[in-house]
Amino acid sequence: MNCVIDKSILFHLRQGKKAEVIRRYIKMKYRVNMDISALKERVKNLNSQLELT
Numbered sequence: 001m002n003c004v005i006d007k008s009i010l011f012h013l014r015q016g017k018k019a020e021v022i023r024r025y026i027k028m029k030y031r032v033n034m035d036i037s038a039l040k041e042r043v044k045n046l047n048s049q050l051e052l053t
Helices: 002-014 019-030 036-052
Strands: none
Touching: 002 019, 002 036, 019 036
16 A cells, blocks of 8 residues: 555656645545655655665
């Protein structure tokens, strides 16, 4: 499930969506509550992983 959410976050960020919009989308689609700070930290970790590959 984490992989699906991560892919969804990256997809919407590339489209230029704001963090608040992505948070609401994840809450509606996957029924997972996530703080904005947690979302930003997740994006930061994803970016560092993408740089390593």
